[in-house]
Amino acid sequence: MSRSIVCAALMALGSLTTAPARPSNAERVVPNDNRHAAGRLAHGVLTVALEARTGVWRPEGDSGRALEVGAFAERGKALSTPGPVIRVPLGTEVHATIRNRLDRPLTVYGFGAPGSPDSVTIPVNGSAPLRFNATAPGTYYYYAKRGTDPFGLRLLEDMQLHGVIIVDPPDAPRAANDRILALSWWCSVAPKSPSGLGRCTMAINGLSWPHTERLGYTQGDSIHWRVVNFTELDHPMHLHGFYFRVESKGNGRTDTLYTPDQRRMAVTEVLQPFGTMSLSWLADRPGNWIYHCHYATHLSKLVELDTENGALDSTMLHHHMSDRPHQMFGLVMGISIAPKGANPAPTETPRAIRLVQRERPNVYGSQAGMSYVMDGTPEAGDPAALPVPGPMLLLERGKRVAVTVVNQSSEPAAVHWHGIELESYPDGVPGWSGSGTTILPAIAPGDSLTVRWTPPRAGSFMYHTHFNETMQMGSGLYGPIIVLEPGERFDPETDRILFFGTAGTGTNPVFGPFPRFVMNGKTQPEVMNLKAGTRYRLRLFNLAGDSPLRVSLDSGTTPVNWKPLAKDGYPLPPSQTAPRAAVLVSDPGEIYDFEYTPAGAEELTLRFGPVPPPPTPAPTGPPPPPDTAAQEGAPAPPPPTVSVAVHVR
Ligand SMILES: [Cu+2]
Structure with missing residues (x-):
């Protein structure tokens, strides 16, 4: 998550929102799977009547906690x-009316021509007609907040006032095969709590894992998803086991549909x-998979409503029993792909690899350090060694491996092979990976798998x-996998x-202190030495915390040029490999390969650190109400940007 945005967003909510919402007899706000279009379509006109009211939302299922929110x-x-889906063919005229049955005027955005600064404020108990022509295919949305000030941060009770708008091109697939996944959140700050949060949830289509819908497919299905982010945070959305093709990116007002030569795999x-x-992908292997946000916090207990002030109420765990083996909450979708035809097991004798998960107390202050150690490496013979990152797994394409993970740490272990198109069982999500009754277990302390x-x-x-x-990844439990073509040699x-x-x-995650970034396990990496005229392949892996990371390779303060080669291990399309300035902003879960050939002897600097915050826009509305909560806790400074000397000889 963007730390500056989180702090600003949550602190702005501040004292207005720290009280938990009251359960009440109010009407229910039901989760919307976005499969049904609202309104009546006739003669090229969609007529739809929407209403905003207050109700009770239970993102963790019917027995979970209730939140009072405004919704459509x-x-x-x-x-x-999310609210009702407006879904129309290209060229449709949309005639909507919106009635406001909330307790304050409602400002609604998104019902204008694409690109227009549209908004309308509807008085209490009033209604407004809204019209637009669906002139560009793509994924859009409407959203609203109570009040009349320009759109910015929404108060807690307003954070579900939105819905998706789809304009289908003439050759659109059937809506049944074109699913919409909408992300939303509800988080209250508590500056004095250990986590900075009071209560928090993050949901997909109105539900939070393990209560999210399970998407069911059959092996061989082509899958198309539209993903809409109704939160103030960025989310690195990761699919286990499969590449997807990115087909469009938009901001709600405009949608950029990529041409085939612009589409990259990720x-x-x-x-x-x-x-x-x-995005689209091919479900060519059966079993259980997940699609989730790669910010560890966004699938942690912090986004579970029985966690208050950072502490999980263990008496409430029965709500989430199905989740115990993997301890995930929040922004996770489960996907089950039914087998079609025979899926013969490979018969090749695999290469055996033994990975040991180690732990040493008090490595990061009072936090333990953890790392992977591989048999046959020098660290294996040194019981005190705690190498971060873990050993490089240097593999050959098409050559099967059998990795035995030995858990010598005090916590359960599970290893995910990120980006590898493998079978479901070894994918690494305990309690979920696999199929039927063959489900991957967590590896208990002292056990192996x-x-x-x-x-x-x-x-x-x-x-x-x-x-x-959140804890294990920050403690060092990660490492690179390099797969070479048969006969190819790795030259470090x-x-x-x-x-x-x-x-x-x-x-x-709200107020800090925030951990420092490390590169190859070091807060201050040693000097890098390069040779002029030599072609280098730089492989950048990001598993750094809960905020975007900026990396640059600079001559003075000006970035050099490098050539992008691959994203997440997949070669980029030729249209995206032109040399460009060596600056990369990425989120955890992303991998980039670049090629760089230094021309002559020079002193360069590799820099890595947080993304500088955008300039603060001038306030345009009335000042916010006094906010005692925000005054009590100012966020700690972001971690520093680290400079690494790069000598080119
Ligand atoms: Cu996220």
């Missing part, structure tokens, strides 16, 4: 989050705040923990691994 409904129907794509994207898989593609991938990710002199993480984990 079609007139005469149930409130939902396993993680960042969804910007209030951004949209669409062997998983077998075959890398089908050469490139840069990574392995990392998929258990208690010209093939450089830059693996970004954090030195431990912050316990307070």
Whole structure:
């Protein structure tokens, strides 16, 4: 998450919102799977009547906690989050009326011509007619907040006032095969709590894992998703086991549909705040999979409503029993792909690899350090060694491996092979990966487990923990996987691994203190030496905390040029490989390969650190009400940008 945005967003909510919402007898706000279009379409005109009311939303299912929120409904129907879907063919005229049955004037955005600064304020108990022509295909949305000031941060009770607008091109697939996944949140700050948060939830289509819908497909299905971000945060959305093709990115007002030569393949794509994207993928292997945000906090207990002030109420765990083996909450979708035809098991004898998960107390302050150690490396013979990142797994495309993970740490272990197109069982999500009754277990302390898989593609991938990710990942449980073509040789002199993480984990994602960024396990990496005229492959891996990371390779303060080669291990389309300034902003879960050839002897600087905050816009509305909560806790400074000397000889 963008730290500056989180602080600003949550602190602005401040004292107005720290009280938990009251359960009440108010009407329900039901989760919306976005499969049904609202209104009546006739003769090229969609007529739809919407209403905003207050209701009770239970993002953790019917037995979970209740939150009182404003939401939209079609007139005469149930409130939902997200609100009703407006879905029309290209060229349709949309005639909407919106009635405001909330307690304050309602400002609604998104019902104008694409690109127009549209908004309308509807008085209490009033209604407004809104019209637009659907002139451009794509993914859009409407959103609203109570009050008359320009759109900015929404108060807690307003954070579900939105819905998706789809304009289908003439050749659109059937809506049933074109699912919409809408992300939303509800978070209250508590400056004195250990986490900085009071209560918090993050939801997809109105539900939070493990209560999110399970998407069911059959092996061989083509899948198309539109993903809409109704939160003030960015989310690096990661699909396990499959590449997807990114087909469009938008901001709600405009949608950029990529031409075939612009479409890149990825396993993680960042969804910007209030951004949209669409993607497609082929479900060519059966089993259970997940699609989730790669910010560890966004699938941690902090986004579970029985966690108050950072502490999980264990008496409430029965609500989430199905989730115990992997301890995930929040922004996770489960996907089950039914097998079609025979899926014969490979018969090849795999190469055996033994990875030991180690732990040492008090490495990051009072936090333990954890790392992977591989048999046959010098660290294996040194019981005190705690290498971060873990050892490089250097593999050959098509050659099967059997990795035995030995858990010598005090917590359950699970390892995810990130970016590898493997079978479901070894994918690494305990309690979920696999199918039927063959489900991957967590590896208990003192226990071990062997998983077998075959890398089908050469490139840069990574392995990392998929258990208690906020703590275990920050403690160092990750490492690179390099897959080479048969016969290809790895030369560490010209093939450089830059693996970004954090030195431990912050316990307070709102106010800090925030952990420092590390590269290859070091807060201050040593000098890099390069040779002029030599072609280098720089492989950049990001598993750094809960905020975007900026990396640059500079001559003085001006970036040099490098050539993008691959994203998440997949070669980029030729249209995206033109040399460009060596600046990369990425989120955790992303992997980039660049080519760089220094021309002559020179002193360069590699810099890595937080993304500088955007300039603060001048206030345009009345000053916010006095906010005692925000005054009590000012956020700690962001971690520093680190400079690494790069000598070119
Ligand atoms: Cu996220």
